[in-house]
Amino acid sequence: MKLIQKPWLWSWVAAAAAFALTVALTEGRGAGELAYAALSFGAFAAIVGLGQMLVITLGPGNVDLSIPATMTLSGTLALKAMGSDPGTAWMGLGVAILVGLGTGLANFALIYLLRLPPIIATLAASLLYQSLAIWSNRGLRIKPPAGLADFATGRTMGIPNVALVGLGLSLLIWVLLERSVWGRWLLASGQNLRAARLAGVPVEAVRAATYVAVTVFAAIAGYLLASFSGGAALNMGAEYLLMSIAVVVIGGTSIAGGMSNVPGVWGASLFMFLVVSMLNSYGAGAGVRMVLTGLIIIGIVIAASTRRVAR
Amino acid sequence: MTKTQMLLGAAGLAMIAGGAMADTSGKRIALSNNYAGNSWRQAMLQTFEEVGAQAVEAGVVGAADAYTTSENQATEQAAQLQNMILQGYDAIILNAASPTALNGAVEEACNAGVTVVSFDGIVTAPCAWRIAVDFKAMGKEQVEYLATRLPEGGNLLEIRGLAGVFVDDEIHAGIEEGVAENSQFEIVGSVHGDWAQDVAQKAVAGVLPSLPDVVGVVTQGGDGYGAAQAFKAAGRDTPLIVLGNRQDEMQWWADQRDANGYETLSLSIAPGVASLAFWVAQQILDGAEVPKDLTVPFLKVTQDTLDEALETTPEGSVANTVYSLDDAKAVISGAM
Numbered sequence: 188m189k190l191i192q193k194p195w196l197w198s199w200v201a202a203a204a205a206f207a208l209t210v211a212l213t214e215g216r217g218a219g220e221l222a223y224a225a226l227s228f229g230a231f232a233a234i235v236g237l238g239q240m241l242v243i244t245l246g247p248g249n250v251d252l253s254i255p256a257t258m259t260l261s262g263t264l265a266l267k268a269m270g271s272d273p274g275t276a277w278m279g280l281g282v283a284i285l286v287g288l289g290t291g292l293a294n295f296a297l298i299y300l301l302r303l304p305p306i307i308a309t310l311a312a313s314l315l316y317q318s319l320a321i322w323s324n325r326g327l328r329i330k331p332p333a334g335l336a337d338f339a340t341g342r343t344m345g346i347p348n349v350a351l352v353g354l355g356l357s358l359l360i361w362v363l364l365e366r367s368v369w370g371r372w373l374l375a376s377g378q379n380l381r382a383a384r385l386a387g388v389p390v391e392a393v394r395a396a397t398y399v400a401v402t403v404f405a406a407i408a409g410y411l412l413a414s415f416s417g418g419a420a421l422n423m424g425a426e427y428l429l430m431s432i433a434v435v436v437i438g439g440t441s442i443a444g445g446m447s448n449v450p451g452v453w454g455a456s457l458f459m460f461l462v463v464s465m466l467n468s469y470g471a472g473a474g475v476r477m478v479l480t481g482l483i484i485i486g487i488v489i490a491a492s493t494r495r496v497a498r
Numbered sequence: 499m500t501k502t503q504m505l506l507g508a509a510g511l512a513m514i515a516g517g518a519m520a521d522t523s524g525k526r527i528a529l530s531n532n533y534a535g536n537s538w539r540q541a542m543l544q545t546f547e548e549v550g551a552q553a554v555e556a557g558v559v560g561a562a563d564a565y566t567t568s569e570n571q572a573t574e575q576a577a578q579l580q581n582m583i584l585q586g587y588d589a590i591i592l593n594a595a596s597p598t599a600l601n602g603a604v605e606e607a608c609n610a611g612v613t614v615v616s617f618d619g620i621v622t623a624p625c626a627w628r629i630a631v632d633f634k635a636m637g638k639e640q641v642e643y644l645a646t647r648l649p650e651g652g653n654l655l656e657i658r659g660l661a662g663v664f665v666d667d668e669i670h671a672g673i674e675e676g677v678a679e680n681s682q683f684e685i686v687g688s689v690h691g692d693w694a695q696d697v698a699q700k701a702v703a704g705v706l707p708s709l710p711d712v713v714g715v716v717t718q719g720g721d722g723y724g725a726a727q728a729f730k731a732a733g734r735d736t737p738l739i740v741l742g743n744r745q746d747e748m749q750w751w752a753d754q755r756d757a758n759g760y761e762t763l764s765l766s767i768a769p770g771v772a773s774l775a776f777w778v779a780q781q782i783l784d785g786a787e788v789p790k791d792l793t794v795p796f797l798k799v800t801q802d803t804l805d806e807a808l809e810t811t812p813e814g815s816v817a818n819t820v821y822s823l824d825d826a827k828a829v830i831s832g833a834m
Contacts, residue, residue: 209708217707220732224703227731314568317535325540327814328746340731416696417723417746418814421535423696464704467689473661 194439195451197490201437201483202454205461209468223347225460227415230353231408232456235427236434237360238404240452241397242305243435246377246444249305249394251401253294254431255424256313258409260320261286262419265410266329276335280410287406290316291399298398299391305398321421328418339414349411353453356404361449373397378445434459437487458487522783525588526561527776530578532595532619533570536693537744538720541816542593542618542769549773549820559780572599579603582612589613589779591772594621597664613782617775617794618767619664627782629775629792629829631767633665636796637672637716640740641680643763644714647738651682652713655705655737657691657698657725659718669718686710691721695746699724706732715739719766722747742766743799743817748808755804764799764807768819777826789833 206225210218235254242251261283268282269275290312297308331339341348364370372393375383384390408427413419436442437458438451462483466476529546533539543564550562565582567574572595580603582590590607594600594616601623607614608625617629644654656673659666677683687709691698698721706728715725719742729736736754741747741764754760771794782788797819799807807817821829 213708221704221707224707224731228700228703321534321540325544327537327540327812328744329814330746340727412696416699417727418695420537420694420696421540422692422694425535425694426692426697460700460704463701464708467687467701467705468708470688473658473690477661 195448195454196439197487198437198439198451198454198458201487202458202461205458205465209461209465212468221461221464223342223345225457225464226350227347228460229453229456230347230349231412231415232427232430232434232459233353233453234356234408234411235405235431236438236452236456237357237449238401239431240435240438240440240447240449241360241373242401243432243440243442244373244377244444244447245394245397246380247442249397249444250432251294251309251398251405252306252428253290253309253313253316253402254405255426255428256316256320257287257290257402257405258412258424258427259419259421260290260316260323260409261406262409262413262423263320263324263421266331266413266419267324269329269332269335271330271332273332273334275332276338279332279335280407283406283410284403287403288399290406291402292395294402295395295398299395317421320419324419328420330418331414335414336417339411349415352407352411356407357449357453364447364449369393369396374445374447430459433484437484522559522780523557524560525780525783526563526586527559527589527591527779527783528582528585528587529562529564529772529776530575530582530590530592530594531564531566532572532575532593534566535570536720537814538769538816541818542772545770545818545820546772546776549776553776553780559783562776567595570595572596576600576603579607583607583610587612589615589783591775591779592616592619592621592626593772594619597622613779615775615779615782617771624790627778627788627790627792629771629778629794631771631794631796633668634672634675636765636767637669637674638676639672639765640716640763641673641676641683643740644683644716644738645676645680647761648713649682651680652684653686653710654683655702655709655712655715655725656685656688657702657715657717657721658688659691659693659721661690666718673716683714685716686712691717691724693718693720695721695724695727695744697721697724699728702728703731706734712737717742720744722764723750726750736760738762740764741799743768743797743807745808745811745813745815745817748799748804748811748817752804752808755801761801764804764817765796766816767794768797769816770818770820774821774826774829777821777823778830780823781826781830786830787834788830792829792833794829 242249265279265283269279294309294312297303298305372388376390376393434452434455437455438448440448553559575595600621604614604621604623604626614626616626620628620630687705689701689705702725714737722739722741723746743764743766811817
């Protein structure tokens, strides 16, 4: 496949264009600063986006709407468990991952046992998780331990640590998808569930693993975001509901399922941050900004999908 | 004894017991709240529950129950109001999802004889009472404060709230008015922080590289700490950031003050306004004459009151004032 036919190309082109336009405004000043900020904030969107990508790959109707609530619950419980005490960062991460496992299993139980459509099951379950987060801490912000906060806001060799974590997770997903049997099973299930089942793919196990993976990723993102921004807030996950779906679609992953795209998720995550920065820098009002963001997203999706049809 | 006789007897007893005023000990008050997902709303609910429970125990009212909708939708809250009418509440205090979309349900409540007192998120229905903060003045005061601290002026960054919400427009209008009167200031950048630290941090980090030197940041509350973090991450000097009474903001302020003598101002609406609405509703049920539009002052924390405010604010919460019955009477007589 030629470079121009790669579905992830368009999100990267768009991200680069938004970056160039913003930097043009300042005549090159602040380019490094902007790239650093984009990598930091893009990492959170990329981590939740990777999880959402796996679920969307499962085929039509598969989506996880419990991502914001899972992020809030994991951030809240992890920071409460750590209680700002030094040396508890790994324990906190453990709590976050347990929260992710728990919500993922609960989501899949609703989908599998009660045969609820995933949209309904995850949305309904998310109300429960959000209530648990409210009930457990009544919205009080607990500071992360100093060492963890320094790690989350720090950098290694000029790259934000959260971006390195995100890259590590992306690499893991990429290897699983491209090089493992599980990845083949996931793609086969997404392309045709019935055919995959008849071919001997354990489709329910694949679905279960996918629904658990997405919430574990969301939980890790929630844990990192809470550490990054100085504490968990009850509304901290809110913007990641649409964001997680947008980065998957812009990144060139097929919304019909059966085709994943890891690099595209990153390009789209950087783009989503850069486009807002660009429009803010040019002084666009909220209305103009939302309209333009919407139009640009539609444009990229059209560009990416016509490539695929022409192939 | 027939039912009519019983009622007459009860009415007679009530007249003897209540004196000139009507008795509210049997009255039931409900709180209709549209959102619970941040620390301000949690503090608001907590204040209402405490004040309500005390009032019920003291026999001032029969019941004080709080209800919150899950999706922050006007349609959902309208249905909630209709349920409250059916449940026979005597008064509803209301933090509304929309200033206009709930008017139909509010009118229904009024027609059913229910007293409706809206606060914070007010409704425009003429039959309801409104307890509002002068958000415009809150925006203007920020610029006026900056003018006293930075007489030579300079560039400002404005952090706005949630786009399309009444409160955001009002505070923004106040800030614009302040800047128009103090022409030494210029707003060089404006971002939406959605009243959340992490969103504000992200938005400010994105716009900072393209901004010239910024001397002051005007905010709407819940976003000051995030802005400070973004300035720090970008390696810029911390400008004068007006804060919004959140505990983490005030803690950061105190730390900065101890380290380098940082001075600023913090102002926001106190979540305890729910308790004021509660007492106003009680007064209306009691037969008091109450004007339809009441104004509640915003809660200000200054350099002098910072330590005191930090001491009384639970970690991670919002600076608060609980209003008493006497405060409510003072607000009512002030508006007469």
